[in-house]
Amino acid sequence: MSCVSSISSKRSRCEGFDDDFIHTPLKKCSKGYHEWSLSITTPATTPTGKLDYKRKTKSLDDDLISSPVKFGTDANVLNAEFQELSLQKLLVSLSTSDDSKSNPIFHIPELLHRIFNFLDHESLYRCSKVNPVWAAVASSIINKDLVIQQSSISGDLKIVELDQKVHPKSLTFYKLKQHRNFIENQLPRIRFTRLNSLNFYISPVLPAIFDDVTISNNLTKLTIAGNKKINDEELISLILGLPNLIDLDLRACSQISDISIVSIVTHCPKLQSINLGRHENSHLITDLSIMALSELEHLTTVGFSGCDKISDVSIWQLYSKHSTTLVRLSINGCTQISDSSISDIVAKHGFPNLKVLDIRNCQLVRFKNLIQYRDWRHKYLMKPIHIHISDSMKKEFELQEQQLYKEFRTRIVNDLNRWVNEAT
Template identity: 30%
Template sequence: MKFFSRFVEKRKREAQHVDLVNYRPLKKKSSDESLSKDYINNLKKKIDPIETSIDLVNGLPTPNSSPLRNQSNSLENDFSQLNIVNQSNNQSIANVSFINPSIKYEHEIFQMPEILEKIIGFVKEMDDHEANQSSDAIAKLCGYRRKPQSYKHSLMIYKDQTKAKRVWDACNNQTDSFEKNNFEGSLHNCLKVCKLWYSITNKHLTEHLTFEKDSRLQEFLMTYNGTIRPKSLKFKSIKARCDLRSWTHTKLFDLSNTTHLEFSLCSTILPPISWFDDLRSLKSLIILGNKNINDEYLIQISSNGKLKYLETLDLRACDQISDAGIVAIATNCPNLKYINIGRHKNGHIITSLSVAALAKYTSIETLGIAGCDVTDIGIWELANLCGNRISRLSLNNCNSLTNRIIPIICKYGLFPKLAVLEIRNISQIENTIDLVHYKNWKKYSKLPFLIESCERITSLIINDEEKLKKLNSLTALRDMTHWVNDPNDENTNNE
């Protein structure tokens, strides 16, 4: 709101220069044309005397019917006069409308759909930014890493007491006071300004739709008419049952341009299978924590190349899905780059078979199989089939993996692009020296690499790092001694 008011210019002087002709396009759209016409005429009468008097003073008696001069002048002048509106005025943006007599005119740039579109797009970005800020702060504090498991773990990761404590406290506080962000944003105010604003704002608002409250969703369904063509559609924590199938039948939604579809923590509702006939350009499908989604569903939505453009598939905590569903996805989504099927329950129904299928048929780069029953053989298969593509691997809680996994990942250089490796709570990992070698090699080659591990494995890694550091220091001292005592070196510069 505050941000917006700076654009609002309400001086009398400005009114004198505004070419009334410019208002016509707007008027045409308005249904109550007669009303605004009357209003403009009224204004004209009010302004005319002032205009003439000022022109007399300036000695430039330009008639009102000279649009050229007025237009260019007004634009230049008005831009330079953009001011923050006097706060004492206490005028909310909603009042800055054409039909409010207390304000003469809005600035001309607010009449130009192209410019207005940019402005409103910017406001939306500001809104989004503000809404994300609270979660951003913690992510920043953690250095965009996973939360530590304990203070001790935090200390191991950050190696600095104050920072470790800050991160650990922040993580605790966040879980305590985890509340829905009630940030409303200022965009909906823009809807109330005028028709032009409404149509542009509406376009922005419906481009990325998010439903987070049952009541809001119901309200929306009751009141909204018209067709929405969302680019992204998100449902978060919606519990109510509603007939989503009818949405596309009644042409409330046109999903042909939708690239992002998200159903997070909606335990009861799923996108109807019929939607996927329309979702031809879907790139990312996110269904989190749904108990109803099963193999049959995945087979149906992926059949006939319906998901052939899919790049991101996140099915975390959807624990009814087994190998059968994943194989169906793998064989039908050749462009799939990111998949996450991590879970806490029913890990045993996802095995190496899924991993091998994904490795063979998709373009997988990020693989999340936390808590699944994948064995060393699965990872070996992944390494051989597409190891050079993999950039992120999450193997947390995969307890069928053994110590042999480390050499597979590290020793043979089969995952050259690997940047993040998550190996929390893999109880069979005992020996991390190869991992440390690998990490040092990445660091030496100036490649990004991060290991996310649990307290036990972190301490193993730190121990090995220390050992290796000492060993290397001794090697370095030995090499340096060799060099300083090497008599052949004198006068043979530039090795």
């Protein structure tokens, strides 16, 4: 289980671009502005400014004309419905807000929704100011997945400066460090009543945010990754009001201990997935946490990477309670886990529904049982399993795999010889 989750694709598309390019279609120059048309030059769309030919630049119109799709000089080549479309005329409609003169194609919600899905959140905010139809479509996307990150804050957070309140279903804070301005000015605009996913990635905004808002008890996913300050007391006070929590990610929360895990099991009985991976204070998570988690009825995914105080006892406990329900198990860096648990359990065909097994940097030396288990899953159950091993294990793993297949071929030859001798 990775320590860094993938953040929304909407956010990544806006990174790496010049701010001026993002905020305005007008290209800034030293002494004014030039507008660039995305349309084929027609009587209805003419340049509004003179281009500086000394720069030897090529207009976007020329790029379109010189593209593999060739346009003739006859104006009838373009359908009359689309002749008036251009970025220049769209800019005029944005400034005048005259819906009656805008092209009907820009009033089809389904088409707008497809286009808007490719925009970052700040662009969606600007689109919401065009007309009521655009506002409704942009709002539906923003309210589905709102991402707040440091790079999107300049004075006031534009994403939540909408006329109406924002009611996101998913809210993500990404590397938000300077959060005082956000809590004072933008947080009151966000409503948490519809929220079902709340994510904090390396954002110390938690737990200050919860002093001013009430989180919906319908929340099913909570991610607090990379927060080295949150402690047991703060986490327990948070999860007390989350009885429907299903997915909990506490990666790199190095102050969380067995105390929190026992409380989580008590107050979040529907929990299915939990990640406790860490690099620091590994001694705070012990077999006691796994003993408690094994009592969860619906547990399917567990991650203990780096928790080197977890022993074979924990694996046997998970096997006894969740042999058929566990689908992902990560024990990367759990140095006290040995062949006495993993190898012996898979020899019994335990965990038949396991899809991912991460055993990197564990004390395992007997891999034949794992190899046979992997082949059995693939050949007879038609349920492949991904087994992750470290580089230090790879050489021994491959050696034992070759030995196993050699023994298998030898056994086949012996069986054939025995059959031939019996037949004669």
